[in-house]
Amino acid sequence: xxxxxxxxxxxxxxxxxxxxxxxxxxAIVAMVASLVDFIGVAPLLGGAALLLGSLTxxxxxxxxxxxxxx
Amino acid sequence: xxWFTALPAVSAAFLASLVEVVEAFTIVLxxxxxxxxxxxxxxxxxxxxxxxxxxLLLGPLLARVPITSLQLTIGVxxxxxxxxxxxxxxxxxxxxxxxxxxxxxxxxETAQLGSQQQRVHRSLxxxxxxxxxxxxxxxxxxxxxxxxxxGAGRGLLLPASLGALAACALVLAAGAAVHRPLSRVPENTLxxxxxxxxxxxxxxxTGEGLGIPWPxxxxxxxxxxxxxxxxxxxxxxxxxxxxxxxx
Numbered sequence: 001x002x003x004x005x006x007x008x009x010x011x012x013x014x015x016x017x018x019x020x021x022x023x024x025x026x027a028i029v030a031m032v033a034s035l036v037d038f039i040g041v042a043p044l045l046g047g048a049a050l051l052l053g054s055l056t057x058x059x060x061x062x063x064x065x066x067x068x069x070x
Numbered sequence: 071x072x073w074f075t076a077l078p079a080v081s082a083a084f085l086a087s088l089v090e091v092v093e094a095f096t097i098v099l100x101x102x103x104x105x106x107x108x109x110x111x112x113x114x115x116x117x118x119x120x121x122x123x124x125x126l127l128l129g130p131l132l133a134r135v136p137i138t139s140l141q142l143t144i145g146v147x148x149x150x151x152x153x154x155x156x157x158x159x160x161x162x163x164x165x166x167x168x169x170x171x172x173x174x175x176x177x178x179e180t181a182q183l184g185s186q187q188q189r190v191h192r193s194l195x196x197x198x199x200x201x202x203x204x205x206x207x208x209x210x211x212x213x214x215x216x217x218x219x220x221g222a223g224r225g226l227l228l229p230a231s232l233g234a235l236a237a238c239a240l241v242l243a244a245g246a247a248v249h250r251p252l253s254r255v256p257e258n259t260l261x262x263x264x265x266x267x268x269x270x271x272x273x274x275x276t277g278e279g280l281g282i283p284w285p286x287x288x289x290x291x292x293x294x295x296x297x298x299x300x301x302x303x304x305x306x307x308x309x310x311x312x313x314x315x316x317x
Binding site: 011021046059 | 146147149150154157161166204212269272273284297298301306308309312313
């Protein structure tokens, strides 16, 4: 049972390294999907938003990690 | 199959597996050193068999999922996974969090098994076997995910699996030769590189799943990888300055 819990924790931990980063990535994907599918924005623009958004989130998350907590 | 399609998938699977197998090997070696090779080998074989079962079970199931849904789901998961690795590797490169130390992990694992040895007298072999099994399963899960993620979207499951198996063989051969934790493997550099590749794959698959026609098709992966590499290095450099400012 303990091993199953550890496996579950490992699985979740693989994708949720930092909660804020995970939520932000999911939000960007949802935003791009809405822009392309519902608003009719050119798919390439959506792709650029996805790429630039992910790059920005990465840098922001690393910088947040370097700040002392509190 | 074009080489520039297969190469990133195979190398991502190979390098990611190298990192994970080195970590699992350290714990299996600690078990073998303290309790002998039998429980270590049994735990490892049971762990590898379970992981192979997961791949064999998931492979045919994934073939039934519509390709765009598969690309979107795997793309998002890869993006989350890759950015997580890249974030951690950037922070380690900046000196904000300590580097992964295989020697220290080996010592800690040996000490923990040693303390269990004093407490549990009858089931030592069992505890040692379970420890090896757990290490192989926990580290192997990431390998399985990466193999499936980089392989399933374009029918590259077999080449990606071969990349992972080659990493296993390399670590086992090196481990058998030196009989010590493989502490000289540049783990953070590998993690950084794999994080870059997985993040690039993540954006690529997510975009494909959303119907985005990437210019240059698969070659766009190279551009994405270059940009994630630059962003990771920039983040690491800024993080180092920031942490020094707070020190």
